[in-house]
Amino acid sequence: MLNELPVDELTNEDAAEWVRFFTQLERLASYGTAICAGRVAETGHPKGATTPVSQWLAEERGESAARSRTILKTAARLKELSATREAFRSGALSASQATKVARAAALDPSAEESLLETAYRGSVPALHGQVQRIVDEAARPKDDAEAAARAKRANLRRYLHFWRDSDGGCRFSGRLAEEEGELFRRTIEDESRRMLSIAAPRARLADALGQIVGERRHARRRTQSAAIVRVDVKALRRGHARDGEICEVPGVGPIDAKTALELLGETMAYLLITDGVDVKALCHLGDGLPLAMEIALEERDSACVVPDCGEWQYLSLLRWRTDQPPGSPVTLADFCRLCRHHRYYVDRFGFRLRGGPGAWELRAPETAEDRHRSGTEPPHEARPPPQARDG
Ligand SMILES: [Zn+2]
Numbered sequence: 413m414l415n416e417l418p419v420d421e422l423t424n425e426d427a428a429e430w431v432r433f434f435t436q437l438e439r440l441a442s443y444g445t446a447i448c449a450g451r452v453a454e455t456g457h458p459k460g461a462t463t464p465v466s467q468w469l470a471e472e473r474g475e476s477a478a479r480s481r482t483i484l485k486t487a488a489r490l491k492e493l494s495a496t497r498e499a500f501r502s503g504a505l506s507a508s509q510a511t512k513v514a515r516a517a518a519l520d521p522s523a524e525e526s527l528l529e530t531a532y533r534g535s536v537p538a539l540h541g542q543v544q545r546i547v548d549e550a551a552r553p554k555d556d557a558e559a560a561a562r563a564k565r566a567n568l569r570r571y572l573h574f575w576r577d578s579d580g581g582c583r584f585s586g587r588l589a590e591e592e593g594e595l596f597r598r599t600i601e602d603e604s605r606r607m608l609s610i611a612a613p614r615a616r617l618a619d620a621l622g623q624i625v626g627e628r629r630h631a632r633r634r635t636q637s638a639a640i641v642r643v644d645v646k647a648l649r650r651g652h653a654r655d656g657e658i659c660e661v662p663g664v665g666p667i668d669a670k671t672a673l674e675l676l677g678e679t680m681a682y683l684l685i686t687d688g689v690d691v692k693a694l695c696h697l698g699d700g701l702p703l704a705m706e707i708a709l710e711e712r713d714s715a716c717v718v719p720d721c722g723e724w725q726y727l728s729l730l731r732w733r734t735d736q737p738p739g740s741p742v743t744l745a746d747f748c749r750l751c752r753h754h755r756y757y758v759d760r761f762g763f764r765l766r767g768g769p770g771a772w773e774l775r776a777p778e779t780a781e782d783r784h785r786s787g788t789e790p791p792h793e794a795r796p797p798p799q800a801r802d803g
Contacts, residue, residue: 435506442507443500445473449480450487482511489514495524505531512539516546566590599624605706612752613726642711643669709747716751717765717772723751730758732765745769 422430452458453465463471469480490497493514500510509531517524523546530539553559572586588596604613604620611619642660647653652669660666706729715724727749745768750758754774757763762777 436503439500439503439506442510443503446483446487446490446500446507446510449483450490453484453487486511486514489518493517493521493524495528499528499531509539512543516543519550520546563590608706608729610729610731613728708744709749712744712769713749715749716754717748717769718750718754718774719772721751721754723753726752728752728755730755730765748772 417430419427449465449469452469457465458468466477466480466484469483470477473480490500490510496505496510496513496517499505499513505513505528513524513527513531516527523542527539527542527546530542551562553562566587567589570586570588570592572584574582574584577583587593600617600620603624604616607616607619607623609616609619642658644653644657644659647657647659647669650669653659653666659669709729713727715722716727730748730750731746732748733746748765748769750765754763757774758765764775764777765772766775767773
């Protein structure tokens, strides 16, 4: 049949129709493979095979043993999950959807129906998220003994592995016990916040790791800790916060204004004085103005500054005012935080930010008309110059 399919002559619509047909065929084949492989596993080894059934299946299919084990696990789970089995059999689920639904529904059978509904809607991230929540919930320890056993397992599985990629880059992967992992992550994130860098967030984390390792090698010591306090101007003046006023350590919770002031007397404390949503001023003690600036920026631009964007993850720092004469002092107002998407607009397509805090505007590359209207020269640099790090 495929020999006779005149692929090169198909219209776009016909080709799409064939894709639907073959997808359906593939789903049915996946279902058939799964249940029959399950039957093979139940009834012993196929004639002549000396390896485990998963290995035999891997060789039959020319796939990895891990994938074969997944098929066998799904087949076994489908025996108890009639709705999922029926959905898979009728071609309503792909093999990957059936695998995910079966995995989660086996842990929480009451969720089977809602998992299937998510799968029918076709959003891969939504299904993945729902499955992950169920798996996480099932893995949550019920008591201290379970928690200890779980921590012990995580610790037993710890490893760090290095290899080299084709460009000579050092790659690594690893697993740490929960507490050590959290400490590791936070140490690197803290370090990356100390750097005033325009590198992409992930690159900056890598730089932070490099920085920590470098410092260790040079046995240099420096202060690691900082405390951040958010407090309303009025509360600070009065000495205590009233309803609706903010006086807190972000991530920890509310504190009284007196404690806030005491905390300021400690080694390194940064105080962000807020008035409504705007960061009005920033005091810092100790060294590291860049860190102080970055904290203030995180506070001021808690999401991408482009109006209506609202993205709050993977923000990067942009020096948006590029029309300053060289050598002029760096101020908070020169910077803003942008999401990856809008950062790409700026770096790749020459979009520019205008307006400043409270009046942000993302403009397409300037035309002669814009320049005439605003009376400014076009920005000549696509990227701001790298900034010095503190320390
Ligand atoms: Zn954005």
